[in-house]
Amino acid sequence: MNFLDHPPRFFFFTGKGGVGKTSIACATAVKLADAGKRVLLVSTDPASNVGQVFGVAIGNAITAIVAVPNLFALEIDPQAAAQTYRDRIVGPVRGVLPDTVVRGIEEQLSGACTTEIAAFDEFTALLVDSALTADYDHVLFDTAPTGHTIRLLQLPGAWSGFLAEGKGDASCLGPLAGLEKQREQYKAAVDALADAARTRLVLVARAQASTLREVARTHEELADIGLRQQYLVINGVLPEGAAGDDELAAAVFAREQAAITTIPDALKALPRDQIALKSFNLVGLDALHHLLDNVETLAEHPAATNAEPIVAPTLATLVDEIAADAHGLVMVMGKGGVGKTTLAAAVAVELAHRGLPVHLTTSDPAAHLTETLSETLENLSVSRIDPHAETERYRQHVLETKGAKLDAQGRALLKEDLRSPCTEEIAVFQAFSRIIREAGKKFVVMDTAPTGHTLLLLDATGAYHREIARQMDDKGIHFTTPMMQLQDPKQTKVLLVTLAETTPVLEAANLQDDLRRAGIEPWAWIINNSIAAARTCSPLLLQRAANERREIDAVAKVHAQRYALVPLLKDEPVGEENLRALSQSQATTNAEADL
Missing domain, CATH: 3.40.50.300 (P-loop containing nucleotide triphosphate hydrolases)
Structure with missing residues (x-):
């Protein structure tokens, strides 16, 4: 596997739900631990099943994986982190501001950006030199922060004042209120992410045209902010030998190979690995040891399997x-x-x-x-x-109205606010709303x-x-x-x-x-x-x-x-x-x- 050559201290595995990034992160952790390295595996995935994969209860405390010497794991619960984070911000204004205002603040802090930033708040300490990670040769993160979150953390301060004065729109800046105390730690964490000698980003995808286009956008977004040490892993590729005389398997194989052949230009220069589709569930050490080997025998397929399609509503x-x-x-x-x-x-x-x-x-x-x-x-x-055209039209409208009287710092904050995932949703839905009638x-x-x-x-x-x-x-x-x-x-x-x-x-x-x-x-x-x-x-x-x-x-x-x-x-x-x-x-x- 190319992405394992000369492994750096930090690995980040990122990709859409269901592409297999947790399994690949776990298999990588096992391989490094088997090589005698002391490894900490950290998950911030809302759908994390790291504990299930290893058959061990893992929580918000570093836990030894007994079956794998040198391997330790930590699951950061992003929902719990986000709730703690919301309580820290909203608590002081309860009973002071009207209930309707408090509910508005809570809703602003209920989105995906808050969850991601709260999780980042939890694991930034693991990215900087600290007692928490001093004993580990490698720290692996299942799920990386998006380019939007990292850009937010690179902007100047004054979040609270910007929001208090009502200069933001339907925003993702709200989660950053009250973070000034951690800004130095955040800067060190972002610097670590951008350091190719210390950090490697592994983009996980499936052999599907739509998924590869999505990964190409992620690659460009992260590269634009200096995170260029990226590797591509195409997971779950159907082996040619598995097609046999089966028409469906043969068609899937041809479809996947076509997607790989026509991979987006932005991804062609990245070091690339392919991992074969496995028949077995990726739970337990035996499965993890086989995942990165690209070897599977027919003996691993059960002899008796119901070949009749499941009966269900169409x-x-x-x-x-x-x-x-x-x-x-x-x-x-x-x-x-x-x-x-x-x-x-x-x-x-x-x-x-x-x-x-x-x-x-x-x-x-x-x-x-x-x-x-x-x-x-x-x-x-x-x-x-066209989401790009609609989003740009919406951004310009907000900048010409709300942004007209802002100073340079305020406009910088507003521009970043308008680069959030919410902005495209808002702009596109406004276009949709003209059709809904x-x-x-x-x-x-x-x-x-x-x-x-x-x-x-x-x-x-x-x-x-x-x-x-x-x-x-x-x-x-x-x-x-x-x-x-x-x-x-x-x-x-x-x-x-x-x-x-x-x-x-x-x-x-x-x-x-x-x-x-x-x-x-x-x-x-x-x-x-x-x-x-x-x-x-x-x-x-x-x-x-x-x-x-x-x-x-x-x-x-x-x-x-x-x-x-x-x-x-x-x-x-x-x-x-x-x-x-x-x-x-x-x-x-x-x-x-x-x-």
Whole structure:
């Protein structure tokens, strides 16, 4: 493995949920410890399962992994860290400021940026020379801070004054209030991150075009702020020998090799490793020892595996219920890499095929979808919102209004505030909001929607209300805001997309909680690219299918009011026919009994 050559003291593993960064971090820790190095493995992943991987209870205290001499682990609970962090900031103003103001501050501190900064606050001490890490040769971090967080920590002080004077917008600067005491430690930590002799960033991806594009954006964002010591690991690549005579496995192999061949230019110069897809769950030392070896024998595949696809509701079942309303807003949401854009297109195409008028709107830049839906389909209209153009338009508007009277330092803070992940969500949703009104007379299928945190921030400031009132240019007319429409289950159906894997399911559950705080109840879950719902005779894929069943069971019985299972298909979901195929599967009836 290239990324293990001449290992530095610090490793950071980063990537979207479900790509396998925790498993790779654990396997790396074991390999270094086996080589006689004293290793500390630290996880700040909200979906961390490091303890599960090693079969040891790990908490917010350094714990020895008894089965691996020289290995120690620490799990920082980011949610607990964020709550402690919020209490530290909000506590002094409770009972002093009006309750509505306190609730607004709490909501500003409820987003992903607060969680990330709170976790960074916890592990910065591990990045600088201290008694905590003095005895370790290597410190490995499962999950790295984003470029946005690091840029925030590099900006000048005066966070509290900037926020207190109301100069910020719907922001991610709020989490930085009251951090002046740690600024020297933060500077040392950021310096350590940028030092190629001390720190190596490992970007973990899957052999999928969309995932590789996402990693390319992460690479460029981190490189722009000086974090250039990066390695790329493409995980879970189907071995050629596993395809055999199985049509599905052969198609997956060809698809993955095409994605690797056409890797984004930004990633081509990075040192690269590939890790073969394994049939077994990556739990326990035997599994970890094999992960980086790229060796797997057929003996590791169980001899007896149920080859029949799982019986579960299909996407067509959900579309039947949606179509019965004749019109409405359908929001398709989910974390990156789960296929929500493709499924939004599949829902729209299926509704249009039934003779219903549909407007599909997306901000996803995926070229294959643009090509797929560039053809004219009866009853279907498509709009593509350019998130970069919309975000730049929004930034300029805020700078020309709120930023007009700020000094140089204030404008620097505001500009960074406007580079937060929330800003793009706000800008894109404002563009979406112009289309939402159509849902009263046709179906509007919306891809790439904002989180509940962002919606609550905007609703609290009245931004949507004022914007729509301004567009109507008549405050005397009654109107319904997008937020009100999203909260009405008769007008809006939210579909959460996930994969049948532990981390994506947990991330979708967290997103569901986030939406519920905003008064939005998800209508259904869609489990995408399921091997368990497909027909295969590949021993490796059959075992992967067996591993999926626990996660499908959790969605069906714990998380979702209703759900659908979409099979992994042999053909790429491009074109009307292949998109419609996503609505069908081998099984067509309701089926917890087979789980």
